[in-house]
Amino acid sequence: xxxxxxxxxxxxxxxxxxxxxxxxxxxxxxxxxxxxxxxxxxxxxxxxxxxxxxxxxxxxxxxxxxxxxxxxxxxxxxxxxxxxxxxxxxxxxxxxxxxxxxxxxxxxxxxxxxxxxxxxxxxxxxxxxxxxxxxxxxxxxxxxxxxxxxxxxxxxxxxxxxxxxxxxxxxxxxxxxxxxxxxxxxxxxxxxxxxxxxxxxxxxxxxxxxxxxxxxxxxxxxxxxxxxxxxxxxxxxxxxxxxxxxxxxxxxxxxxxxxxxxxxxxxxxxxxxxxxxxxxxxxxxxxxxxxxxxxxxxxxxxxxxxxxxxxxxxxxxxxxxxxxxxxxxxxxxxxxxxxxxxxxxxxxxxxxxxxxxxxxxxxxxxxxxxxxxxxxxxxxxxxxxxxxxxxxxxxxxxxxxxxxxxxxxxxxxxxxxxxxxxxxxxxxxxxxxxxxxxxxxxxxxxxxxxxxxxxxxxxxxxxxxxxxxxxxxxxxxxxxxxxxxxxxxxxxxxxxxxxxxxxxxxxxxxxxxxxxxxxxxxxxxxxxxxxxxxxxxxxxxxxxxxxxxxxxxxxxxxxxxxxxxxxxxxxxxxxxxxxxxxxxxxxxxxxxxxxxxxxxxxxxxxxxxxxxxxxxxxxxxxxxxxxxxxxxxxxxxxxxxxxxxxxxxxxxxxxxxxxxxxxxxxxxxxxxxxxxxxxxxxxxxxxxxxxxxxxxxxxxxxxxxxxxxxxxxxxxxxxxxxxxxxxxx
Amino acid sequence: xxxxxxxxxxxxxxxxxxxxxxxxxxxxxxxxxxxxxxxxxxxxxxxxxxxxxxxxxxxxxxxxxxxxxxxxxxxxxxxxxxxxxxxxxxxxxxxxxxxxxxxxxxxxxxxxxxxxxxxxxxxxxxxxxxxxxxxxxxxxxxxxxxxxxxxxxxxxxxxxxxxxxxxxx
Ligand code: FES
Ligand code: FES
Numbered sequence: 001x002x003x004x005x006x007x008x009x010x011x012x013x014x015x016x017x018x019x020x021x022x023x024x025x026x027x028x029x030x031x032x033x034x035x036x037x038x039x040x041x042x043x044x045x046x047x048x049x050x051x052x053x054x055x056x057x058x059x060x061x062x063x064x065x066x067x068x069x070x071x072x073x074x075x076x077x078x079x080x081x082x083x084x085x086x087x088x089x090x091x092x093x094x095x096x097x098x099x100x101x102x103x104x105x106x107x108x109x110x111x112x113x114x115x116x117x118x119x120x121x122x123x124x125x126x127x128x129x130x131x132x133x134x135x136x137x138x139x140x141x142x143x144x145x146x147x148x149x150x151x152x153x154x155x156x157x158x159x160x161x162x163x164x165x166x167x168x169x170x171x172x173x174x175x176x177x178x179x180x181x182x183x184x185x186x187x188x189x190x191x192x193x194x195x196x197x198x199x200x201x202x203x204x205x206x207x208x209x210x211x212x213x214x215x216x217x218x219x220x221x222x223x224x225x226x227x228x229x230x231x232x233x234x235x236x237x238x239x240x241x242x243x244x245x246x247x248x249x250x251x252x253x254x255x256x257x258x259x260x261x262x263x264x265x266x267x268x269x270x271x272x273x274x275x276x277x278x279x280x281x282x283x284x285x286x287x288x289x290x291x292x293x294x295x296x297x298x299x300x301x302x303x304x305x306x307x308x309x310x311x312x313x314x315x316x317x318x319x320x321x322x323x324x325x326x327x328x329x330x331x332x333x334x335x336x337x338x339x340x341x342x343x344x345x346x347x348x349x350x351x352x353x354x355x356x357x358x359x360x361x362x363x364x365x366x367x368x369x370x371x372x373x374x375x376x377x378x379x380x381x382x383x384x385x386x387x388x389x390x391x392x393x394x395x396x397x398x399x400x401x402x403x404x405x406x407x408x409x410x411x412x413x414x415x416x417x418x419x420x421x422x423x424x425x426x427x428x429x430x431x432x433x434x435x436x437x438x439x440x441x442x443x444x445x446x447x448x449x450x451x452x453x454x455x456x457x458x459x460x461x462x463x464x465x466x467x468x469x470x471x472x473x474x475x476x477x478x479x480x481x482x483x484x485x486x487x488x489x490x491x492x493x494x495x496x497x498x499x500x501x502x503x504x505x506x507x508x509x510x511x512x513x514x515x516x517x518x519x520x521x522x523x524x525x526x527x528x529x530x531x532x533x534x535x536x537x538x539x540x541x542x543x544x545x546x547x548x549x550x551x552x553x554x555x556x557x558x559x560x561x562x563x564x565x566x567x568x569x570x571x572x573x574x575x576x577x578x579x580x581x582x583x584x585x586x587x588x589x590x591x592x593x594x595x596x597x598x599x600x601x602x603x604x605x606x607x608x609x610x611x612x613x614x615x616x617x618x619x620x621x622x623x624x625x626x627x628x629x630x631x632x633x634x635x636x637x638x639x640x641x642x643x644x645x646x647x648x649x650x651x652x653x654x655x656x657x658x659x660x661x662x663x664x665x666x667x668x669x670x671x672x673x674x675x676x677x678x679x680x681x682x683x684x685x686x687x688x689x690x691x692x693x694x695x696x697x698x699x700x701x702x703x704x705x706x707x708x709x710x711x712x713x714x715x716x717x718x719x720x721x722x723x724x725x726x727x728x729x
Numbered sequence: 730x731x732x733x734x735x736x737x738x739x740x741x742x743x744x745x746x747x748x749x750x751x752x753x754x755x756x757x758x759x760x761x762x763x764x765x766x767x768x769x770x771x772x773x774x775x776x777x778x779x780x781x782x783x784x785x786x787x788x789x790x791x792x793x794x795x796x797x798x799x800x801x802x803x804x805x806x807x808x809x810x811x812x813x814x815x816x817x818x819x820x821x822x823x824x825x826x827x828x829x830x831x832x833x834x835x836x837x838x839x840x841x842x843x844x845x846x847x848x849x850x851x852x853x854x855x856x857x858x859x860x861x862x863x864x865x866x867x868x869x870x871x872x873x874x875x876x877x878x879x880x881x882x883x884x885x886x887x888x889x890x891x892x893x894x895x896x897x898x
Contacts, residue, residue, distance in 0.1 A: 029820050036828030037816040037835060039763020039803035046762035125757065126748040192767045192775055192829040192878045241765070241829030242878050274768040471827030471879045623823045623881060630880030655772035655876060663869040664853075666882040 001567055002450075003527040005519075008574040010399070010679035016484060016522070016614070017677075020546040024484040027619035031490065032239075032475045041239045044211040045196035045271050052198065053082055054125040055260050055270040056132040057252060058118040059280060060110040063345050063647045064145035067108045067117050071136035075120060080127035084135065085260045086118040093348045094281050095221045095249025096318045097214065097509050102225035103249060104315060110139065111313055112347045113649035114279035119256040121264055145345035147648040149286065149311040154340035157319050162327070162393055165334030167292060170303030174294035176375040177303075182291065182363035184716045186641030187284035187634075189352045190660055193241020195281060196271040199257035206261075207234045210254050213243040214507025215466040219500050221250045226258055235466075237498040240508075243470040245351030246281050248509045278653035282350035283641055285310040285320040287359050291367035294332070299377040301386050304332035306364065311342040312349040320349065321356035325441035325695070326364055328398075328581050331388040346648045351509070353631060354691035357442050362635060362716055365438035365699030369706065378418045379703070380411050380587075383439050391581040399582035399680035402611025403439060406587040406674050410609030411437070413672050414589035423710035424728075431593040433604070434708025438699035440586030440610065442692040444681050445512040446519075446573045450503035453482055453524035454566040459548050459557045460492045467505025467517045468498045471627075472690055473620030474513060480617060481518050481684065485525035487545025487556070503568055511584075511688025514616055516571065519683045524569030531567075535559050571683070580680045584692040586610035588632065588700035594709040599724035601705055603633055603665070608697065609672035613687035618673060621689050625671040628693015634661045636698035637717050732796035736761065737805030747793045752776045754792035755802060763803040763832045767876070774875035777833040778802050784840035786874075803832035806839060814895065815839055818888035826879035834875045838889045841871045845893075863893045 016024055035041035060067070072084040088106050092115050095103035107117040120135060122128035146152045171177050197210040206228065212218045215235045223230045240247060253270040261268040272280065287310050294303030308322035319341040326337060352358070372379040387404055390397050410416075416437065420426075426433040451465035461482050469475045474497060479490035486493075496502060506516035526540065533543040536550060536559065544551035550559075591604040608629050615621045638659035642651045652658045677685040698716060706712045710728045732743040734754070741759050752769070755761045755778070764787060767775030771789040778787045779801040787800075807813035815835050818824070825831040845867060850857045853870035861867065868889050869882075877885065 029823065032828075033820045033823075033825070034809045034812060034816075036825055036831050037819045038807055038809050038812060039761075039832040040809060041828055042762060043765075043829065045766075046756070048760060124746065125753060126746050130748075190878050192765070192773065192827065192876065194766070194768075240827060242827040244878070271766075274770065274772075471825075473826075619823050620826075623826055623879075623884060626883050627826060627880035630882060654770060655768050656770070660876060660878055661880070661882070662874075662876060663872040663882050663886065664866075666869075666880070668865070668886075669883045 002570050003523055003567055004570040005523045006572045006574040007576045007683060011683040012679035014677050014685060016684060019484045020544050021484045021487050023490055024480050025615050025618060028476060028480065028490060028617060030473060030476045030620065031479050043193050043239050043241050044209045044237065045269060047198055047209045049198055049200060049267045052267040052269050053121050053123060053264055054128045055119045055121045055257060055268050056128040057116045057256060057272065057276055058120060058132045058135050059276060060113060060115045060117050062110055062139045062141050063113045065110050065139050065141040067110065067137060068140050069138045070118055074136040075131040075134050078131045080123035081120065081131045083121045083264050084118055085263060087259050089225060089259055090116060091225060091252045091255045092116060094251035097248030097351045098217050099249050100217045100220045102221055105225060112345050113647050114347060116252045116280055119260055121260050121268055147344050147346065147645065149309060149342035149344055152342045152344060154309055154342045157339040157341060160323055160337060160339035162335050162337040167303045167305050167334045167336040170294040170334035171292055174302060175297035176295045176371060178293040178367050178371045178374065180291050180367050180370060180714055182289045182366060182714045184287045184359040186286045187352050187639050188278055188641060188658055189244035189246035190658065191242030191244055191246055194272050194274055194277050195251045195253050197254040197257040198267060198269045199261040200267040201261055205232050206258055208254060208258060209236045211240050211247055212237045213240065213247040213468055213470055213509050215468065215500050216504040216507050218250050222254060225255045235500045237468050240468055240470040243508060244353040245355065248351055251281055274655065275653045279347055279650050282352060283347055284352035285312060285349040287320060287322055289322060289363040291363055293367055293371050295371060295375060299375045299382050299385050301330050301332035303334040304330060305336040307338045309340045309342060311344050313345065314343045316348060318350050322360040324356035324360060324443050325583065326360055327393050328391045329364065329441055330386040331392050346643055347650060354442060354695050357695035358635065361441060361696035362698035365696045366702050369703040378421060379437055380407050380416060383407055396581045399580040400676055400678040401585060402674050402676055403585040406585055406609040406611050409672050409674055410587040410589055410607060413670060414607045416589060423707055430595050430597055432596060432709035433593045434704050435591045436700045436703025436707050437587060437589045438696040438703060440588060440692055440696040442511060442584045442695045444582035444584060444687045445510040446682055447506035447512045447516045448572045449506040449516040449520040450568060450570045451505065451517060451520040451524055452503050452566060452568045453521060453528060454564050455486060455528055455556065455560060456564050457557055457560050457562055460494060461486055461488055463493060463495045463521055464502040465497060465505040465517060466500045466502045467513065468508045470508045472508060472513060472624065473617055476620055477514055477518060477616040478521050481521045482525055485529060488548060511690040515682040515684065515686040515688060518616060518686060519571040520569040522684050523571050524567045527567040528565055531565060532559055576680055582681050584610065584612035584687050586692055588697040590700040590704045592701060592704040592708055594705055594723060599720035599727060601637055601718060601723060603667055603701060605667050607670035608693055609674055610689065610692055611674040611676050612689045612692055613676055613678040613681050614685040615673050615675055616686055621673060622671045624689045625693040626669045628691065629669050629697050630661050630666050631694040632697025633665055635716060636701035640717050734792065734795045734798055734800060736800045737802060743793050743796060747791060749792045750788050751790045751792045751795060752787040755787060761802050761804055765829055765832055774837060775830050775833040777837040777875065779836055779840050784837050803836055806835065814892045818892045822884045822888040824885040824888040825881050830875060830877045834885055837872060837875045842893055865890065
């Protein structure tokens with residue numbers, strides 16, 4: 001039985017607070033944690049499959065043109081080689097998040113350097129790898145593909161454009177104004193588990209173990225790519241070794257494995273090499289961003305401008321949504337916002353953790369610091385003065401707004417020193433020491449979701465959905481929600497995820513996973529409670545359940561009368577999405593030291609205070625926050641994709657050359673969870689936290705660099721050479 | 730006599746193909762998939778195992794080179810029923826998220842604590858000679874070859890510090 005709940009109004013009953021089990025929000029360790037720490041959790045490439053052949057992708061070594069011939073014979077005589085697949089159904093790009101249709105196919109047409117063009121299948125990985133290197137390919141090159149975003153006429157993304165009032169006039173009238181241009185380099189998700197798939201056919205039924213974030217969309221994408229019916233496909237992703245956007249849509253190896261397994265008549269595994277993951281999956285676009293801030297003498301904004309240029313391949317609809325939170329972050333009645341996309345032939349640009357705010361907020365919050373310094377106003381105070389009462393563009397109310405609390409509680413916990421705002425106040429030997437801060441914002445997304453909950457006669461519960469846990473804590477929070485609603489210790493709740501045989505979840509992406517699937521589980525549990533209440537002659541809102549019993553001592557197992565009780569919860573956001581502007585908010589504080597002679601920056605300590613609705617598990621929520629803050633350190637100081645100007649290929653395509661933060665780059669991190677209930681966000685009053693932790697954090701570091709040594713930089717990442725170039729004597 | 734590698738106290742013949750890395754041998758040939766492949770190039774530490782008591786990146790060495798060696802993988806350190814102290818501490822401190830770097834972090838940390846106990850100095854050590862004190866900086870420096878893209882570093886260090894404190898007091 002399915003129970004559908006479409007949310008048109010806020011749900012402020014906060015029912016979960018009235019439940020008696022008392023487990024929701026508690027910092028429970030992850031229920032799948034023991035499997036992970038003992039190496040017994042199996043990821044996509046690790047399922048034991050009999051007689052599995054190995055496939056290795058071959059990628060293009062031209063930027064644009066056509067594959068004119070693939071000489072199969074060049075490798076078919078090599079030991080162990082079984083087949084060369086160059087089917088026109090092979091995907092040449094990964095699908096964008098929520099695409100719900102096949103990504104670009106047709107490997108004979110090359111659109112970027114590194115694009116997959118074929119798959120070599122052999123008995124062993126070593127044989128397939130060797131053969132893939134030896135495959136002779138001929139091309140017809142098309143010269144002159146544009147590669148530099150600044151050299152093409154960009155396309156305006158019209159839905160992003162805002163012209164409100166007269167910004168030029170406001171800038172001229174302003175007591176204090178800032179007009180600065182920031183740049184950010186491209187980023188890679190660099191999830192630790194490379195993209196992998198094992199495909200197996202049984203007649204016309206296909207099973208694929210894959211590493212994917214959104215099976216609910218991926219099954220449709222795969223069906224479309226292979227021209228199949230969804231009911232003949234089963235996708236399984238029980239453990240996903242990180243996604244960060246790179247596994248939102250199906251990627252090239254999934255389709256390649258399926259096609260190859262069909263052709264060779266046995267299972268095939270395809271694992272992308274680390275270099276292939278870098279070069280063929282998704283990059284975050286580089287950005288150029290002009291920020292204009294016009295303030296009156298009190299620092300209150302009267303004008304706000306944010307214009308950005310990003311890039312992508314021809315044929316891609318995704319444009320890094322740089323302005324996403326700028327639309328509502330601060331007031332200012334005169335506004336100019338515009339997003340432009342340059343069509344160039346670098347690899348596909350798509351979602352990387354916190355698309356938009358991950359780079360938009362560091363630019364905006366850097367500019368706010370410039371304004372604070374110009375106006376002589378404490379940066380925390382400047383932000384407090386500019387929190388809008390309602391959305392400054394469409395006039396909608398905020399569903400909730402915790403920025404002020406985050407700024408205040410964060411400043412207090414960090415020991416923010418208002419009087420230390422002049423640069424170069426502290427020096428130890430070669431090192432300048434300083435502090436900086438920034439606001440955080442990440443739009444709240446919510447999605448349709450389904451989950452089945454079964455209360456079992458043995459006194460346990462089962463939660464089933466195709467939702468994934470990509471390290472976010474889904475397994476654990478769903479056990480907590482079901483445990484809370486049904487009066488069970490979460491240990492007695494079995495959660496089965498990542499299998500398209502289960503009801504469709506929302507997928508993990510855009511930080512909407514927990515609130516969306518949590519709401520589906522909530523709806524299902526509420527329906528089960530209603531049935532139980534009827535059985536004991538009371539109403540659901542009076543039903544008290546804990547430790548498997550009602551308040552009057554009846555056990556759940558007795559109430560079941562020997563039969564499992566199952567309900568499918570179907571949550572759907574309705575008008576609620578149009579009636580409010582909803583976002584998570586927060587504040588970052590950082591202390592850095594900057595070497596006067598080398599320009600090296602070290603983060604000494606960092607704190608984030610975040611308000612994102614109900615906290616479902618204080619331990620896993622905090623972990624999401626520290627993960628985000630760690631990414632902020634990478635954005636600020638080290639992460640930068642570099643492209644060859646001659647052929648557009650990604651040069652630093654591995655973990656030695658693309659510098660993600662390592663242990664020694666990351667100090668102890670502090671997190672302040674600013675609890676709130678946001679009934680307009682979801683029926684469980686929760687919002688997302690997977691991305692908020694990196695939406696602005698890089699600016700806290702940039703602003704701390706300025707405070708420490710007086711070097712004001714406008715280009716991320718702030719590598720030693722860049723810091724030295726503007727270091728005052 | 731055929732060459733053998735001992736893994737978690739069981740002996741296995743080395744593979745015929747000399748190109749097989751120790752990592753692929755563990756994962757593909759003997760089914761010990763707890764050891765992870767993150768880069769295959771010695772850049773991430775996900776494949777860290779302990780060979781004759783010393784931690785190495787198993788992707789950077791060929792299985793055929795390990796005749797007579799004794800390898801300990803994550804499966805050999807503890808099991809879901811009997812996890813090691815570090816495995817328990819990682820669980821309690823949430824020293825992981827997706828879990829993919831985790832076996833490498835735990836194998837690395839297990840051997841790393843032995844290196845400190847044996848007074849091997851690091852870049853973070855005050856002196857090259859004499860006793861090495863355990864500190865957050867020592868742990869961070871020595872664990873920097875184990876990347877965690879989920880960004881669980883702060884929790885990983887907390888987990889290791891707890892075990893280190895218990896172990897040395
Ligand atoms: S897989 Fe060996 S270091 Fe990355
Ligand atoms: S836990 Fe995901 S990479 Fe470390």
